[in-house]
Amino acid sequence: MMKLQISNERDRKEAQNRERRRQCELERRNRIFNARNRKIGVDVPFLERQVAEKRAERDEQTRKDLAFAAQMIKDSNLAVVLEAREKEERRRIGEEIDSFRQRFQRFEDRREYDLNDPEVLKKQLPPRAGDGAPVGMSSAQKFEGEDLDYEERKKIMAAQKNSWLEQQVQERKAAQEERKKAEAAYMMAIKARDARASELDKMERECRYRLGQANLRYNEALAAEKTQLDQIMKEQEEADNTAEMYNNLTSDMLTENPDVAKSSLGKNRAIGFMYKGMNQEEQKKFYAAQKDQMAAAKAKREAEEKMEAEWQALAKSIQREVARQDIADQRKRREIARQLMEENQLLALQQKEREKYFKEVVYNNTPTDLYYSQFNTTTR
Incomplete structure (x- = not known):
């Protein structure tokens, strides 16, 4: 069964965009290649x-270059840290291997x-000591037969050689397994440290x-509390001043009337806020209240x-921390x-090599008429 491709909204938009670009190109070509319009x-x-x-x-x-540079710097710093860790780990493993050896x-x-x-010469036995026959003082060693146990010794040597080879194979396999386990453990340790x-x-x-x-929240709360407290104190002071001015203006004290200081409780009693003089006892009480x-x-x-000293100590500690951070940033x-600087030196060397290549290889080619005929064919 034949399957027909049905165009969707995306295909129609793409076709419209292509048609619009084609019309723009035709209009641009007519405008640019028209000698009259170009002269005007x-x-x-x-x-x-x-x-x-x-x-x-x-x-x-x-912006992309700056973001890429910042990411590259961060990756470089992380690579330096990981490389230092890897060197330290390799050094420790080398020390453990040397200690094991x-x-x-x-x-x-x-x-x-x-x-x-x-x-070895001190540990060797005398000649013919194990042949079974005694050797005299003036003998030139024993010549008959010469090594009677050759066949038996040959079999023993062959068996010993085979056992040595088998032991070497087993030891090599065990060493390879240990090395693989050590490498796996090392990689797991590196991954765990990175994580x-x-x-x-x-x-x-x-x-x-x-x-x-x-x-920030603490400072904002302190600022708001201080602002509110100042506003309350200011309002209270204004209210007290207003009340005091009103009481002074409406009181009998300014009238210089001595009778206003008399109290209705007795002749020895006086109204305090209208009284114009004090005795020694009253002065003592007044001075005591003033001292309090x-x-x-x-x-x-x-x-x-x-509180100001605590704030200063906190500010100094913050300044020291900022200074330490500035030193680390520097x-x-x-x-x-x-x-x-190292990257720029490398880029400069690459630039010199490229200029040398262009000067010696690329710029030596003489352009032909076919090369010039490909220009001025489109508006772009």
Whole structure:
């Protein structure tokens, strides 16, 4: 059964876009290749639109380049850290291998040590000592038969050789298995360390973010509380001043009337806010109250100074932390500058090689008429 391809909305839009671009190309070709229009002037709005498009494309490319450079710097720093960890791990494994060899693979414990023993002559038996027949003092050694146990010794040597070969094969297999296990364990340790480093980095960024948010909220709360307290104090002071002015203006004290200070409770009683003179007892009470007020003001001032000192200590600690972070950032920037200098040197060398190639190979080709005939065929 034949299956027909049904065009959808996307296909229709693509066809419309192609037709629109084709019409624009035809109009542009008629406008550019028309000698009359070309002599009169150029399409300024179209050129301005082209300039705007080029500028937007250049800005977008600059943004992409900056993002790529930042990511490349971050990857380079991570690669340096991982390389240092790998070097440290390899150094530790090498030390463990050397320690194992010194403890369990000594020279005198080798199977072929008897061939390289410097004291082998001291350990050898006299000639013909194991042949069974005694040798006299003036004998030139025993010549009859010469090695009567040759066949038996040959079989023993062949069996021993086969056992050695089998043992070497087993040892090699065991060593290969151990090496594979060690490599697998090493890779698992590297992956675990990388995962732990990523997790620690993520936790550190989250803690910094939460600490910054907490400090911001705390500072905002303090500022709001201080603003509210100042507003309340200002309103209270204004109300007190207004009440005081009103009471002074409406009181009998300004009238200089001595009778207003008399109290209805007795002749020895006086109204305090209208009384114009004090005896010694009243002065003592007044001075005592004044001292109490001075002590309260001093305590309040000391509390404010203590709070100010705590704020200063906190500000100094923050400044020290900022200075330490600035030093770390400067070190990172110096490292990045050094890497950029090395990359620029490499790019300069590549540029010289490319210029040499263009000068010696590409620019030596003489263009022909066929090369020039391909230009000025389209509007682009």
